[in-house]
Amino acid sequence: MAGPDATPVAVRPGPGAGEPPTGLRVPWEEPRRTAPRRRLPAPSLLSPGVARDPYPLYRLLREELPVVRDEVFGAWLVSRYADVRAALTRPRLVAPPPGRTLTHMEGATHRAHRALVEPGLRDRAVAALAAGTSRTAYVLARRVAVRHEADLVAEFCQWLPAAAVVAALGLPREDAARVHAWCRDGLTHLGGRHRDLDAFLRPHLARRRAHPGEDLLSVLCAAEVDGRPLSDESVTGLVGSLLGGGGEATALALAAFLANLLDHPRQLALVRERPELIPAAWTESLRRDPPTPVVLRRAVRPVAVAGLPLPAGATVACLVGSAGRDPARFADPDRYDLFRTDPGSLAHGAGRHACLGAELASRTAEYGLRALLDALPGLHWAPGFRPAPQGLLARGPRTLLVRPG
Numbered sequence: 001m002a003g004p005d006a007t008p009v010a011v012r013p014g015p016g017a018g019e020p021p022t023g024l025r026v027p028w029e030e031p032r033r034t035a036p037r038r039r040l041p042a043p044s045l046l047s048p049g050v051a052r053d054p055y056p057l058y059r060l061l062r063e064e065l066p067v068v069r070d071e072v073f074g075a076w077l078v079s080r081y082a083d084v085r086a087a088l089t090r091p092r093l094v095a096p097p098p099g100r101t102l103t104h105m106e107g108a109t110h111r112a113h114r115a116l117v118e119p120g121l122r123d124r125a126v127a128a129l130a131a132g133t134s135r136t137a138y139v140l141a142r143r144v145a146v147r148h149e150a151d152l153v154a155e156f157c158q159w160l161p162a163a164a165v166v167a168a169l170g171l172p173r174e175d176a177a178r179v180h181a182w183c184r185d186g187l188t189h190l191g192g193r194h195r196d197l198d199a200f201l202r203p204h205l206a207r208r209r210a211h212p213g214e215d216l217l218s219v220l221c222a223a224e225v226d227g228r229p230l231s232d233e234s235v236t237g238l239v240g241s242l243l244g245g246g247g248e249a250t251a252l253a254l255a256a257f258l259a260n261l262l263d264h265p266r267q268l269a270l271v272r273e274r275p276e277l278i279p280a281a282w283t284e285s286l287r288r289d290p291p292t293p294v295v296l297r298r299a300v301r302p303v304a305v306a307g308l309p310l311p312a313g314a315t316v317a318c319l320v321g322s323a324g325r326d327p328a329r330f331a332d333p334d335r336y337d338l339f340r341t342d343p344g345s346l347a348h349g350a351g352r353h354a355c356l357g358a359e360l361a362s363r364t365a366e367y368g369l370r371a372l373l374d375a376l377p378g379l380h381w382a383p384g385f386r387p388a389p390q391g392l393l394a395r396g397p398r399t400l401l402v403r404p405g
Contacts, residue, residue: 042065042068042069042070042071043057043060043061043065043068043070044070044071044072044073045057045070045072045073045077045294045317045392046070046072046073046392047072051390051392052388054293054321054322054392054395055321055334058079058319058321058325059325061077061079061322062079062080062322062326062328065077065079066078066079066306067079067083067305067306067307067308070317074315075296075314075315075316075317076305076308076310076314076315076316077317077319078305078306078316078317078318078319079322080306080322080323080328081323081324081326081328081330081344081346082328082329083305083306084318084319084320084322084323084346085323085346086306087297087305087306087316088295088297088318088346090297090303090305092299092300092302092303093297093298093299093305093316094297094298094300095297095298096296096298096315130363130367131167132163132164132167132168132173133160133163133167133363133364133367133368134367134370134371136159136160136163136164136167136173136176137160137367137368137371137372138371138374140156140159140160140371141371141372141374141376142375143155144156144372144375144402144404145375145376145404146404147404148403148404149382149401149402149403150401150402150404151399151400151401151402152255152258152372152400152402153251153397153398153400154399156254156368156372157251157252157254157255157258157400158251159176159180160251160254160364161250161251161254161361161364162180162243162251163176164250164360164363164364164367165179165242165243165360166179166243168215168242168360169216169217169239169242169243170208170213170216170217170218171204171217175200178196179243182196182197182243182244197236197239197240197243198236201232201235201236201239202232204217205217205221205232205235208221209221209229216242217235220235220239221235248291248394249291249292249361250291250360250361250364250365251291251396252291252391252394252396253285253289253291253347253361253396254364254365254368255396255397255398255400256285256288256289256291256389256396256397257281257285257365257369258369258372259289259387259389259397259400260281260284260285260288260289260336261281261285261369262379262380262381262387262400262402263336263387264336265380267281267336267337267338270338271338271369271373272373275370277338278365278366278369278370279362280338280339280340280343281338282362282365282366283343283362284336284337284338284340286324286343286345286347286348287324287330287340287343287344287345287346287347288324288325288333288334288336289324289389289395289396290320290321290324290345290346290347290395291347291394291395291396292347292393292394292395293319293320293321293322293392293393293395294317294318294319294320294321294392294393295317295318295320296315296316296317297315297318298313298314298316299311299312299313299314299315299316300312320346321395323346324345324346324347329344330344348361375404376402376404376405377405378403378404378405379402379403380402380403381402381403382401382402382403383403385401385402387399387400
């Protein structure tokens with residue numbers, strides 16, 4: 001097995017591959033000079049074709065180069081399940097700046113903010129999410145139902161997650177279209193300073209601070225750390241992370257979820273008959289086809305990753321997409337199986353930075369699928385269509401052509 005920083009080399013062919021056996025030389029052949037071994041480029045996430053199909057590269061990395069420097073991408077690649085999980089939980093590996101979300105907080109500051117946000121996401125926000133998401137899902141599903149043929153990505157997946165987070169935050173329903181446009185313009189689960197987000201939220205924050213309600217935005221505005229309320233900047237960063245994650249990552253995950261079920265009609269039929277299986281089907285889809293297959297971390301101090309010492313400042317690419325297909329962790333890992341007993345998905349992270357929006361995303365997928373199955377009882381692929389996931393850092397099908405019945 002090659003070392004962690006080894007570079008693959010081309011090996012000269014042996015006897016029977018175009019050269020005479022060792023020790024023999026054709027009389028009229030000039031003596032051969034010993035040529036240096038030609039060094040082949042190390043595998044890279046930016047190699048041609050990887051964004052279309054990364055799984056051959058993932059397999060090579062797991063088997064031969066479990067920790068390797070990708071000079072083109074500018075990061076150390078970690079590909080095995082156990083190593084990826086360990087890297088995601090290491091305190092010395094943090095989310096790269098810039099950012100102002102929980103993902104970018106560490107230590108006591110992170111623990112205090114997480115303790116404030118987590119109960120709201122699991123309790124009070126879920127009620128608002130249930131009503132808003134279910135209503136929106138049925139509206140979207142009924143629009144698809146009257147079509148001869150429809151694209152579920154453009155007409156369902158890209159709209160529902162943004163509407164769900166908007167509902168949980170207690171923002172006006174009509175603002176879902178604005179959030180949807182921002183996500184297409186670069187707002188992600190890492191939040192960031194979108195040029196319009198701060199101005200949009202400012203009046204809503206002022207109203208919630210003066211007259212709090214039962215929505216998640218009120219929870220954040222009323223929260224205190226060390227006896228002091230969260231600043232508008234902190235609240236805006238957290239809201240931006242939720243809006244971006246709902247708009248981008250959840251939309252891609254929802255598209256992959258629907259593609260996996262439509263690719264497996266028997267499992268789709270089981271889910272239709274037994275809706276209690278939806279959470280397991282969703283978790284299995286996240287394992288097999290995570291929407292964020294590459295998660296970047298930066299070493300704030302020297303750290304060992306899979307036994308290899310890395311210096312402070314090193315960038316580590318945790319290949320969640322590879323970890324989910326690791327045969328050392330999962331039996332028949334390429335197969336979609338909603339009855340997998342221990343899916344072990346890392347799609348929402350692990351450890352202290354496990355995604356707080358995981359419950360919201362799961363509920364969004366459940367309500368969305370229920371609405372589709374109710375409104376489109378004969379849902380199936382359009383003739384001749386096959387989903388084609390794509391993307392390196394954010395991955396999922398960009399088109400899902402279906403027939404309602």
